[in-house]
Structure formats: structure tokens, C-alpha cells
Amino acid sequence: MTDPTRVPVVIGVGDLRSGRAGSPADPREPLDLIHEATASALTDTGVDRDDLVSRIDTIRAIKTASWSYDDLPGLLGERLGARAVHTSTTPIGGHWPAALLDRIAHDIAHGTSSVALLVGGEAQASVTNAFKKGTDPASLGWTTAPGGPPAFDPDDLGSPAMQRAGMIAPTRVYPLFENRLSHELGHTREQSIDWSAELYAAFSEIAGNNPAAWNPTLRTADDIRTAGPGNRMVTDPYPLLCNAMPFVDQAAAVVVTSLATARELGVADDHLLYVWGGAGATETPDVLARAELGRSAALADSLRRTLEATDLRPGDFDIVDAYSCFPVVPKLLVEHLGLPRDTVPSVTGGHSFFGGPLNSYTLHSV
Structure with a gap:
């Protein structure tokens, strides 16, 4: 015992x-x-x-x-x-x-x-x-x-190569991952946006029932996918409602x-x-030095070792939650776990609607 x-x-x-x-x-x-x-x-x-x-x-x-x-x-x-x-x-x-x-x-x-x-x-x-x-x-x-x-640390802007390429803000980096993932999945731009909009509409509904949510106003998939006043395009393919707040x-x-x-x-x-337990892995913070942009080797390795340590399969989980600063991250989690693409991996409602208190966001999920 x-x-x-x-x-x-x-x-x-x-x-x-x-x-x-x-x-x-x-x-x-x-x-x-x-x-x-x-x-x-x-x-x-x-x-x-x-x-x-x-x-x-x-x-x-x-x-x-x-x-x-x-x-x-x-x-x-x-x-x-x-x-x-x-x-x-x-x-x-x-x-x-x-x-x-x-x-x-x-x-x-x-x-x-x-x-x-x-x-x-x-x-x-x-x-x-x-x-x-x-x-x-x-x-x-x-x-x-x-x-x-x-205090401001210039190193937080990324590597010299990232700075030269203008890839120094999350609003630039994550769309790069999104576009590469869409290419590898064979999705058109419209299919990518539709998946993001449906996913984030489900997140919005979750946030609407969370008393700690910063923006509990319900947003539909059409609200999210349609760029315009109040939902400007930030970096293609992400309008404002797909960005962390x-x-x-x-x-x-x-x-x-x-x-x-x-x-x-x-x-x-x-x-x-x-x-029960967990596992972690790291990738180089220099995004332009990574071997792949359409998947996360660290995420895949962490998930694999966690499942092995707990003797669980992806289908065993009742709750799945992702650090959802931009749609590509929960998408990657769903893809790496092999879950159905209509899976909603959030318990809080995501950065856009629950709110994004930066490093401590997933503490609210816990």
C-alpha cells in the first residue's frame, strides 16, 4: 500500500x-x-x-x-x-x-x-x-x-535572427506556426480560420460560465472569423478575437x-x-532555428512520457486543457493526442475570453 x-x-x-x-x-x-x-x-x-x-x-x-x-x-x-x-x-x-x-x-x-x-x-x-x-x-x-x-530585458525580443526577420512578438510567431500546421494538414486558409472560429466560439461559451473570466460576453463563430470594426486583423490568419488578451x-x-x-x-x-504525475521538455526559444514549425517536438515528447507514466490513453481523459494564447496551440494539442478535431481543450475559456494573465493562465485551469 x-x-x-x-x-x-x-x-x-x-x-x-x-x-x-x-x-x-x-x-x-x-x-x-x-x-x-x-x-x-x-x-x-x-x-x-x-x-x-x-x-x-x-x-x-x-x-x-x-x-x-x-x-x-x-x-x-x-x-x-x-x-x-x-x-x-x-x-x-x-x-x-x-x-x-x-x-x-x-x-x-x-x-x-x-x-x-x-x-x-x-x-x-x-x-x-x-x-x-x-x-x-x-x-x-x-x-x-x-x-x-x-524591467525590460532586450533578450526577451528573441534571437538576433528573429529580430532581423521581425519575428519578435507572439502576434507574429504564432501565425507562422498556424500557417505551417494548416499546410501540413492540407487545410486551405478558410478551413484553418473556420476551425479557429468554431474552437474559439466554444471557448467563449465556457468563459461565459466562469465567474473569474475577464470577457464573458458570448461570441459566435461568425463574430470570431469576420474581421472588421472591433475585430481587426492583427496578423493573418488571426483577427483580434483569436489573440490573447x-x-x-x-x-x-x-x-x-x-x-x-x-x-x-x-x-x-x-x-x-x-x-498523478507529469513530464516536461523544452525547445530552443529561437523559433527560426527549430527543425519544424507545424508541430512541437517538446509537446509531443511531454505528452508521450506523461501517458506512459500514468498508463493512460488519450481517450481516457474527461478533461483536456491547453495554454490557449492563440488557436494553433490547442490545435497542436488535439493533433498530438490524436483526438477528434471537434474536441474543446479548455476548462477556463482561453486567453481571448477568460483572459490571459500571461505566465499564470494555466494556474486558473488547475
């Missing part, structure tokens, strides 16, 4: 939005949003908050891009009254929520962590609105020591512990989510 002290389980989750598309709330910094989401996750566990906080030994944070923190886990721990001994903040990357959940589960399985928090959030809507009004968020009391406006105020938090600790705390068995 498996030692219950080594079985990682999620016991609490929380996510939120502040304001929504077209109706911004008063400016709030990411730390405030993350603290509120964490408080919600702690409440969601259904156990005594003080007892749970006293046991937190790990806080892992997804990098916040809208405001800079030198030590986000430390600031959050101070607010909670938690004395975590293991803390870290990721680099930039939308894969980090899944990667950190896997790392936390690994640490619990190996006995080096007992109760862990995984957190992330953005307030790009607040930052953008404040600067449009000529207001420095720091003047509103936002954390500046340690913290402040995000990073100007959001959203945050999420997850509480992970061992099965033994969860039972000791009194968490009900039907409130436990078992973390």
Missing part, C-alpha cells in the same frame, strides 16, 4: 478577477490580488486557517510581468503569517504552473515538503489604465521595496499537501485531487 505521507493531493483552490473587460475596477497591484486568491484557496480547504498556515513550508510563485517583485513568495508569506523555508519565483513562461505543480508534487512525494502554495497573478489592466491617466502605480501605494515597475487583473492560488496531512487536517476525501 502506498505511504499516504508520499501521496500529493490538491486540497484547496482559488481564483478571481478584479473588474472585467470594458468595466475596470479600482487599480489593485498583483500582490493584493494574489493574496486574495490565496485566502480563497485556504478557505476552500475547509480546515482551520491558522493551523494550515502554520504548516506551510513551501511557496512557489509564477513570475508576475505587470509589476516586478524581488521576492513575491516572501511578501505573500509575510502577509499570511507563514514561514516558508522553500520559496522560488519562475522565469517567464506559460508552462510554469504545470511544471511547478509537478515539482511541488515531487517534493511532497519525497518528503521534502509538507504543505505548499502555488500562486500567480497579473494586474496589467490596472497598470495600463493608471499610466494612461498619467498615474504611477507606485504613487497609489503599490509595493516598491522590494518591487516596482517591470493580456490586459487583465486576475490571480489564482493552489494548496497542495500529502494525503496523510490532508486527512490529519480533516479534509474530506471527496475534496481531494490526486496529482
Whole structure:
């Protein structure tokens, strides 16, 4: 029988939005949003908050891009009254929520962590609105020591070759993947757009039922496929409604512990989510140096090893979710898994409609 002290389980989750598309709330910094989401996750566990906080030994944070923190886990721990001994903040990357959940589960399985928090959030809507009004968020009391406006790293623009080719923005790179995938599948431009529009219309419906969604207004496939006022063409074949929406105020938090600790705390068995395992792989960030543009070798390898480790087949899943910044990413997931093309791989509603809090988007999916 498996030692219950080594079985990682999620016991609490929380996510939120502040304001929504077209109706911004008063400016709030990411730390405030993350603290509120964490408080919600702690409440969601259904156990005594003080007892749970006293046991937190790990806080892992997804990098916040809208405001800079030198030590986000430390600031959050101070607010909670938690004395975590293991803390870290990721680099930039939308894969980090899944990667950190896997790392936390690994640490619990190996006995080096007992109760862990995984957190992330953005307030790009607040930052953008404040600067449009000529207001420095720091003047509103936002954390500046340690913290402040995000720093710009020229290396984030991509390789010199990408910069020369003008392939330095996601709005340029992902359409390149989309067009290559369509070519390899034998799709015409219209077929590619139709698949994107039908997929994102389904995403919009999911977002409409998600209380944390930034833009829950229902959009039809015709709304999405038709470029025009309010849905301008950004980079062919993606009109605006097929692009990620990073100007959001959203945050999420997850509480992970061992099965033994969860039972000791009194968490009900039907409130436990078992973390089975995962796998990760990386590709060169230099897009123009990749051998293929119509598929993702890293995605294919990660999926293969995850299925092998869990002894599952693609058809066994009730829920499939993709980091859906642009339609090509969920399309690639469906293709790599060999799922029917009418599969809707989202539980939140995608970046365009749920909202795209950058690196922490998939934490909301969790």
C-alpha cells in the first residue's frame, strides 16, 4: 500500500478577477490580488486557517510581468503569517504552473515538503489604465521595496535572427506556426480560420460560465472569423478575437499537501485531487532555428512520457486543457493526442475570453 505521507493531493483552490473587460475596477497591484486568491484557496480547504498556515513550508510563485517583485513568495508569506523555508519565483513562461505543480508534487512525494502554495497573478489592466491617466502605480501605494515597475530585458525580443526577420512578438510567431500546421494538414486558409472560429466560439461559451473570466460576453463563430470594426486583423490568419488578451487583473492560488496531512487536517476525501504525475521538455526559444514549425517536438515528447507514466490513453481523459494564447496551440494539442478535431481543450475559456494573465493562465485551469 502506498505511504499516504508520499501521496500529493490538491486540497484547496482559488481564483478571481478584479473588474472585467470594458468595466475596470479600482487599480489593485498583483500582490493584493494574489493574496486574495490565496485566502480563497485556504478557505476552500475547509480546515482551520491558522493551523494550515502554520504548516506551510513551501511557496512557489509564477513570475508576475505587470509589476516586478524581488521576492513575491516572501511578501505573500509575510502577509499570511507563514514561514516558508522553500520559496522560488519562475522565469517567464506559460508552462510554469504545470511544471511547478509537478515539482511541488515531487517534493511532497519525497518528503521534502509538507504543505505548499502555488500562486500567480497579473494586474496589467490596472497598470495600463493608471499610466494612461498619467498615474504611477507606485504613487497609489503599490509595493516598491522590494518591487516596482517591470524591467525590460532586450533578450526577451528573441534571437538576433528573429529580430532581423521581425519575428519578435507572439502576434507574429504564432501565425507562422498556424500557417505551417494548416499546410501540413492540407487545410486551405478558410478551413484553418473556420476551425479557429468554431474552437474559439466554444471557448467563449465556457468563459461565459466562469465567474473569474475577464470577457464573458458570448461570441459566435461568425463574430470570431469576420474581421472588421472591433475585430481587426492583427496578423493573418488571426483577427483580434483569436489573440490573447493580456490586459487583465486576475490571480489564482493552489494548496497542495500529502494525503496523510490532508486527512490529519480533516479534509474530506471527496475534496481531494490526486496529482498523478507529469513530464516536461523544452525547445530552443529561437523559433527560426527549430527543425519544424507545424508541430512541437517538446509537446509531443511531454505528452508521450506523461501517458506512459500514468498508463493512460488519450481517450481516457474527461478533461483536456491547453495554454490557449492563440488557436494553433490547442490545435497542436488535439493533433498530438490524436483526438477528434471537434474536441474543446479548455476548462477556463482561453486567453481571448477568460483572459490571459500571461505566465499564470494555466494556474486558473488547475
